[in-house]
Amino acid sequence: MQERSDTDGAERGRSVGRPRRRATIGDVAAQAGVSKATVSRVMNASRTVDPVIAERVRQAAADLEYRPSAVGRSLVLGRTETVGVVVPDLANPTFQELLRALSRAAAADDYRLLFADSSESPREEAILAADLRRHCDGVVLAAPRLPAEELATEVERLGPAVLYNRPGEPGSGAAVDYAGGILALARHLHELGHRQLVFVAGPSTSVSNRIRLAALREFETGHAGVRLQVVPGGVDFAAGYDAAEPVLATGATAAVAFNDLVAMGLLSGVHERGVDVPGQLAITGFDDIPFSGYTTPPLTTCHTPIEAAAHACWAHVRALLAGEEPPPEVLLPVELRVRASTGGAAAAAG
């Protein structure tokens, strides 16, 4: 047996020219003088194969530099061992960390990640998710901007799909407790004596923006003397920077920004206008991104446990893929981080 083909051997040399055809399971089988079934068994560490033959197969595979085709495998197995991730904006450190943690969690289960950035566009979001889904076993949508009803049908249609930061909606895997966090910030500012607050809002398509705003409104009605104003903002540094003028125009003594990026932009913007922070204006962010502790002054913000979020989402995905009942949605607790941008507890003002 084991008739070797000379032409194959020749073609397989390190000819730099054309990319040599990759060896298939059939090639290995022929080279080792066994059937494809046996090669498959060896490759998948099945116990029912003669050690001598197994070794011969392994040798042949090594000689031919055989790498099993994931596509062929996926077709018969019915799964790709890949999941897709769609984020609204990778420029946001929050989503970077999420992607990283998610990729790590997936890797631990021998899964890999398909990535897409929707640029904050709900339209793109649905299209990208559907496209990704065709190539993998499931998707996680990070802070999707789609309206609730559309999102629900989208989740239904996508099959295994889990949501991050869409609390209470079908498919939700984990969500940050924005209400709790924003309340903590508001209380902190209130204790410092601030009564005139201004919220630098995020995108109107963002559910978490609505949650933040609702929490602030509730705080306003619950505390006599507190007055809340709102100025449009956005999601990034530039948005905060551009909001400096409108914010100062409100006459508020404290600004609650949609997130750290916006807060840092605002900080930079008011700084340029000679406004003292926190003396004339206190500023808070959200997320506690890596740089927020190193701005001047350092930013008071809420720390969100992104790694925990990623793990919760992955656990959800895994359950769905295994056909099991997914765990209940995880509401991630946030932690107030008081820094100098609000003057700390000591530098309170009237």
Place this chain on the structure above:
Amino acid sequence: MQERSDTDGAERGRSVGRPRRRATIGDVAAQAGVSKATVSRVMNASRTVDPVIAERVRQAAADLEYRPSAVGRSLVLGRTETVGVVVPDLANPTFQELLRALSRAAAADDYRLLFADSSESPREEAILAADLRRHCDGVVLAAPRLPAEELATEVERLGPAVLYNRPGEPGSGAAVDYAGGILALARHLHELGHRQLVFVAGPSTSVSNRIRLAALREFETGHAGVRLQVVPGGVDFAAGYDAAEPVLATGATAAVAFNDLVAMGLLSGVHERGVDVPGQLAITGFDDIPFSGYTTPPLTTCHTPIEAAAHACWAHVRALLAGEEPPPEVLLPVELRVRASTGGAAAAAG
């Protein structure tokens, strides 16, 4: 024709229970009363199909919510229309931007990206790249940490593979002109009167670190009176922060950091020790990441055109996938960004 099966119709209802089996091309063919070949032709917009039949097929596909399986397609086509990307550390804004731009470029060609983070480990790098490669048509390795020889065989073995920031090595698609950039920084500092320089180094596995160091050494020997010292650093904020003490111990008047992250950490570290920047110590970074203009003081650095890098790499990938001769390596020009952390041109010191 068009005999419809009631059981199928029933099973296909929106039963929330088990995930209904996805319709295949065969189902659509049966429903429309045509062959699979015709369905395929309609799906791929082949001109040679009767408009009436085409419409019937489209209707059937819509009814069944048919989504062509990418896996089946990939198997017969021999390509997945997916490429993998391996980065050393997604926490670095440079790689975030690269990933984003690359994903956008890929999307424009109807390709998607598989993502992996090697955590700066050369071991992981090779493993991840090989794993990714099995699932896609090619890979791009961003600033790989593997030694040149190993990397070369790895690139050879991986098939279509392009390198970012490994100038001159086989498979290189694009690389930043670190030598030119670091020289511009050195000249800038020299003009300001600085003679005692200290380099806060990056990882020893980083080729671009060696390039930076070599350029500085060359500058040192080429300019009488200039003295260069080196302290170990790293790749992130913490590394720069921890380098504060060693840097100050050298007595140097200007510190050239491996990148912006390290520079910002250093800035923070020396700031805590009451050192004035740039009065007592000038600091430069590299990359011009989004925040570098907003530290206190803002960071003098070199801007690197990441988007151009991504496009060059993608062009390389695309050529490789099409079996064409890839374009020559692109050496990306950098731009000096003078800001307050070196005192600008005016605040020169002796």
Place this chain on the structure above:
DNA sequence: TCGGGGGGTGAAATCGTTTTCTCTCAAGGC
């Protein structure tokens, strides 16, 4: 009227795996 040509369609091969299912053979129990 016949031949040729071309447009529209379907049957079947193909891609690279995994997994029944079948078969062989050797060992062990009665």
Place this chain on the structure above:
DNA sequence: GCCTTGAGAGAAAACGATTTCACCCCCCGA
């Protein structure tokens, strides 16, 4: 010595698409 059992291995049928090839049929020109 016969029958059962089980282990090891191969042939073949999936999986879901694309594409070659052959076929049919209609129309046109001679």
